[in-house]
Amino acid sequence: MGKNILVFGPNGSGKGTQGAIVQKKYEIPHIESGAIFREHIGGGTELGKKAKEFIDRGDLVPDDITIPMMIARLQKDDCEAGWILDGFPRSKDQAITLAETLEKEGLALDYVIEIVLDRGIAKERIMGRRLCVKDNNHPNHIAFEAIKPVEKDGKLVCRVCGADLITRPDDQDEDAIDKRHGIYYDETTGTMAAVNYFKSGSGPKVISVDGSKSIGEVTDSIMNEL
Numbered sequence: 559m560g561k562n563i564l565v566f567g568p569n570g571s572g573k574g575t576q577g578a579i580v581q582k583k584y585e586i587p588h589i590e591s592g593a594i595f596r597e598h599i600g601g602g603t604e605l606g607k608k609a610k611e612f613i614d615r616g617d618l619v620p621d622d623i624t625i626p627m628m629i630a631r632l633q634k635d636d637c638e639a640g641w642i643l644d645g646f647p648r649s650k651d652q653a654i655t656l657a658e659t660l661e662k663e664g665l666a667l668d669y670v671i672e673i674v675l676d677r678g679i680a681k682e683r684i685m686g687r688r689l690c691v692k693d694n695n696h697p698n699h700i701a702f703e704a705i706k707p708v709e710k711d712g713k714l715v716c717r718v719c720g721a722d723l724i725t726r727p728d729d730q731d732e733d734a735i736d737k738r739h740g741i742y743y744d745e746t747t748g749t750m751a752a753v754n755y756f757k758s759g760s761g762p763k764v765i766s767v768d769g770s771k772s773i774g775e776v777t778d779s780i781m782n783e784l
């Protein structure tokens with residue numbers, strides 16, 4: 559079986575981390591939809607120019623622009639052994655159109671990975687991240703025992719080196735988090751509806767894993783099924 563994979567999970571579920579692990583193990587590209595947008599817009603392609611008009615107006619880019627962008631990426635040479643697409647589709651409609659277009663283009667879709675995580679926990683995970691000012695590779699998180707910051711002189715500091723901790727502004731923007739999660743957890747038309755669409759059909763094998771577990775445990779659950 560090939561390794562053409564879609565990965566789903568709410569912001570805060572560790573989806574990007576798991577995607578990177580799968581990429582490394584199978585030596586297939588980990589394609590993030592946001593990066594494809596930036597490439598097209600930055601590169602001034604026809605699709606990029608069209609997309610930019612919508613973005614500049616604050617509108618969502620329609621599927622007849624985004625889907626050809628995704629398909630063109632999946633048809634590149636480096637995708638021959640497989641690919642893992644992350645961040646697309648976001649809605650049920652996009653899922654249906656993507657599945658139809660893949661089929662039309664003769665591209666298989668082998669797996670859908672779903673990282674399942676409670677919405678409240680996902681939010682807590684985003685908001686609890688702390689960055690070490692001295693070293694980006696010193697993870698700290700107020701909600702995880704294993705990487706909890708330590709207290710020094712009445713404040714929390716990096717558990718590895720004792721340096722000050724900061725938060726990323728995006729991680730503390732509750733409105734933005736709620737908006738993104740609102741789209742993700744919408745089971746009628748949103749991303750959860752897209753996942754359910756794949757579950758209901760006879761298409762790809764759907765692998766649902768418990769995202770509340772540790773990174774290693776989530777990886778094991780995915781690898782056991784791939």
Ligand code: CO
Nearest residue numbers: 690696716719
């Ligand atoms: Co540190």
